[in-house]
Amino acid sequence: MKLKEIYELAVKMGMESDPRGKEQVLKALEKEKKRYEKLSEKEKEEYDLENLTNPYSDTRVYLGDLEQEIHTALVGIDMEVGEVLLADRLTEKGTKIDLIITHHPEGSGIAKLYEVMHLQEDILHQLGVPINVAEGIMAPRIGEVKRGLMPLNHNRAIDAAKLLGFAFMSVHTPADNLVTTYLTNYFNEKKPETVGEVVDFLKELPEYKEATKIGAGPTIVVGAPERRCGKIFVDMTGGTSGSDEMFAKLSTTDVGTIVTMHISEKHKKEAEKHNINVVVAGHMASDSLGMNLWLDKLEENGIKVIATSGLIRVKR
Structure with missing residues (x-):
């Protein structure tokens, strides 16, 4: 080529x-x-x-x-x-x-x-x-x-x-679009019911499985394994982390869980305040x-x- x-x-x-x-x-x-x-x-x-x-x-x-x-x-x-x-x-x-x-x-x-x-x-x-x-x-x-x-x-x-x-x-961004769409379709197919199942399904994918071996795999940072995940928003494209105000706005929608590459402490606190589950899937993975x-x-x-x-x- x-x-x-x-x-x-x-x-x-x-x-x-x-x-x-x-x-x-x-x-x-x-x-x-x-x-x-x-x-x-x-x-x-x-x-x-x-x-x-x-x-x-x-x-x-x-x-x-x-x-x-x-x-x-x-x-x-x-x-x-x-x-x-x-x-x-x-x-x-x-x-x-x-x-x-x-x-x-x-x-x-x-x-x-x-x-x-x-x-x-x-x-x-x-x-x-x-x-x-x-x-x-x-x-x-x-x-x-x-x-x-x-x-x-x-x-x-x-x-x-x-x-x-x-x-x-x-x-x-093209690669970030690819992973965003891939995982969105993946979760639509798997239909996890809990936040714990979101993590489990991620770990079935080889990139996340490898990352888990070195302690960099999917992790629940807001919420708990037994909590119902609701609608999953795969937030992995668009340059870098967005506004921390989005959690307040998303709390009025169907979104229950955000799956992201990484999250700042400021964003994490906003997610906690508005009861939105967050799974950090892992950046490199x-x-x-x-x-x-x-x-x-x-x-x-x-x-x-x-x-x-x-x-x-x-x-x-």
């Missing part, structure tokens, strides 16, 4: 598994195109044209010729300078690495991570929160995340990869599941995948 085909496949699969539905995603792209047309010439010079065809600002090719044929990819959840050096060392030892793929974004992908958080507004609306309320509670949180990303050394790993001649890309669903397709197309940096590689 060519580098551009790998990238396009990630975007395509992300759109097809987007919780908003593909029609809504296409509407968002059309809206973005109209916004671009209204920009001044100076603003257009600064505009990332990928936004016109890719709705996920955290998924980008940072380095490499898009026409380059890729045979072997080194893939991990966090690919920093150490992992770039690992790619170079593997190449020196005879395993030539053509492409480094990180799940968590670098460069512009991390700098503009906040842009994908608007996805959460539509998800909350689907769950029964009025869209004006969803947008209202997300706006300050998106601003908070944007400001928090400003001081980062965004290009550190990319600069290292550039010096060593590696192609480098990230696949974030959940990210791995989402990436694996995409990586399987790469391997079907002849790409050799070498897993590292927290990626629990499981083939389906």
Whole structure:
């Protein structure tokens, strides 16, 4: 596969598994195109044209010729300078690495991570929160995340990869969409009745089974095993954690249990206050599941995948 085909496949699969539905995603792209047309010439010079065809600002090719044929990819959840050096060392030892793929974004992908958080507004609306309320509670949180990303050394790993001649890309929200949709369908099929059963069913999946062995598996952080789970909301996409105000809003809907990758203490306290059960499925395991669903397709197309940096590689 060519580098551009790998990238396009990630975007395509992300759109097809987007919780908003593909029609809504296409509407968002059309809206973005109209916004671009209204920009001044100076603003257009600064505009990332990928936004016109890719709705996920955290998924980008940072380095490499898009026409380059890729045979072997080194893939991990966090690919920093150490992992770039690992790619170079593997190449020196005879395993030539053509492409480094990180799940968590670098460069512009991390700098503009906040842009994908608007996805959460539509998800909350689907769950029964009025869209004006969803947008209202997300706006300050998106601003908070944007400001928090400003001081980062965004290009550190990319600069290292550039010096060593590696192609480098990230696949974030598409993979998170994949795991979100996969687990939503999984729970709809399994129909757990209690929070404990939610955890048990998660542990039947190999990524979570492996994570459990090292103490990083699914855990109930709010609620108890015997409590009825009610409607399950798989909250695993949209950039990063949303507004802590969502728990109050969700308590008026059918949502009884949230299954998430991780949760802050502030968010946990809000969940407790509003009697919403929370299962932390595990960060690396959940990210791995989402990436694996995409990586399987790469391997079907002849790409050799070498897993590292927290990626629990499981083939389906």
